[in-house]
Amino acid sequence: MKILNANLKIIPDSRKQNTLEATLEAANISVKASVPSGKSMGRYEAFVLDPEKAIKKFGEVRSQILNQDFETQKEFDEFLIQLDGTPSTSSGQAKKSLGGNLILACSLAFARLMAKSQNLELYQYIKSSSQLSNYAINKPSCPVPIFNVVNGGAHATNPQSKLDFQEFQIIPEVKDFGMAYGLGKEFYEKLNEILIKKFGKENVLLGDEAGFSCPFKNNEEAIEIMADLIAKYNYPLRIGLDVAASQFYKKNQESGIGNQDVYMVDGKGYSTEKLKDLYLRLIESYNILSIEDPFDEEAFDDFSILSRVIVPKNVKVITDDLTTTNPQRLKTAIDKKAGNAILVKLNQIGTLTETLEVIKLAYENNWQAVVSHRSGETMDDFIADLAVAVNAWGLKSGAPAAPERLAKYERVLKIRNQ
Numbered sequence: 001m002k003i004l005n006a007n008l009k010i011i012p013d014s015r016k017q018n019t020l021e022a023t024l025e026a027a028n029i030s031v032k033a034s035v036p037s038g039k040s041m042g043r044y045e046a047f048v049l050d051p052e053k054a055i056k057k058f059g060e061v062r063s064q065i066l067n068q069d070f071e072t073q074k075e076f077d078e079f080l081i082q083l084d085g086t087p088s089t090s091s092g093q094a095k096k097s098l099g100g101n102l103i104l105a106c107s108l109a110f111a112r113l114m115a116k117s118q119n120l121e122l123y124q125y126i127k128s129s130s131q132l133s134n135y136a137i138n139k140p141s142c143p144v145p146i147f148n149v150v151n152g153g154a155h156a157t158n159p160q161s162k163l164d165f166q167e168f169q170i171i172p173e174v175k176d177f178g179m180a181y182g183l184g185k186e187f188y189e190k191l192n193e194i195l196i197k198k199f200g201k202e203n204v205l206l207g208d209e210a211g212f213s214c215p216f217k218n219n220e221e222a223i224e225i226m227a228d229l230i231a232k233y234n235y236p237l238r239i240g241l242d243v244a245a246s247q248f249y250k251k252n253q254e255s256g257i258g259n260q261d262v263y264m265v266d267g268k269g270y271s272t273e274k275l276k277d278l279y280l281r282l283i284e285s286y287n288i289l290s291i292e293d294p295f296d297e298e299a300f301d302d303f304s305i306l307s308r309v310i311v312p313k314n315v316k317v318i319t320d321d322l323t324t325t326n327p328q329r330l331k332t333a334i335d336k337k338a339g340n341a342i343l344v345k346l347n348q349i350g351t352l353t354e355t356l357e358v359i360k361l362a363y364e365n366n367w368q369a370v371v372s373h374r375s376g377e378t379m380d381d382f383i384a385d386l387a388v389a390v391n392a393w394g395l396k397s398g399a400p401a402a403p404e405r406l407a408k409y410e411r412v413l414k415i416r417n418q
Contacts, residue, residue: 049100058098316340
């Protein structure tokens, strides 16, 4: 595949922040791909280059991209990695020269270019490039949609929000994606009515991921309202939590509590052991299905202790900030039995090829994958095809509202209806 033209431009994401969109052309084919940006970011994610600097940097390497003939996705992605010169490691950010955002925009656009040139749907092309034939099935398999209906932590927009946990999710327990999508929309609308009645319309705002941001008095109040609504209508839904504990982890002097390292939850300092006990109580009381990032991003052993207790009970411990779609960190998590599912974010690692290699490593060790969006999203629906292609257990794309979130769910629905 010889790329005849390549361009990069700045576009706004859903938070009105600058991000990148790449356009690649070959023969009579022209494709675009844009990349999201995260607000709550793990320490080991690929480096995000300022978009203005990325445009300048792209101008310096554009001719090298156009002078090459690429036969595979891996060849193209490895070429970009070599151009950058700072490969992924387990101890620091990668892709500091070109930026993971610049590289990823090009990587995803190239995937679309290759898919079109081969007259394939994008998910079909990704599957053919993934080396996951032992784990994928012939017929497209739709992931479970994970709807973030209440936004807390870094994603809250209500100034009165007291939610330390970042995401309060509903997870349908039905096999058909269309039915699951409908359940998510119905629950979201009924939850909106309840929250308006409780807090007043002026206090029910939308957070970064289109979930509701309200003046809940504490984390459990939000969970309880969701659980009561599920019970009232006997919905086949479970609750999931993305705690994002690194956001409220305080080291010694930062905590204001002597020399203790604590997690500040609901205005109180929790030791690791007490926080674990809180999670166990919430999981038992509200039949919680999954918990993501329950401890700090360096706390492999604490993840392991919790996992030993709840994984045998069929609860998913999902690693995000702990593993940052990074093969070295995932290997450590696997060795320590620190979870049983990895959150997959393309822009954490920076290329499609590396992302697929991480998913393969997870599957080889009996972990599941959850493909995820970011808080600052675009209308690009690439992650929907990725989730279908790799037979991911789940797809996180925020609440079933806001166009940049709906685009991903609608794409899965379209694939399902083919």
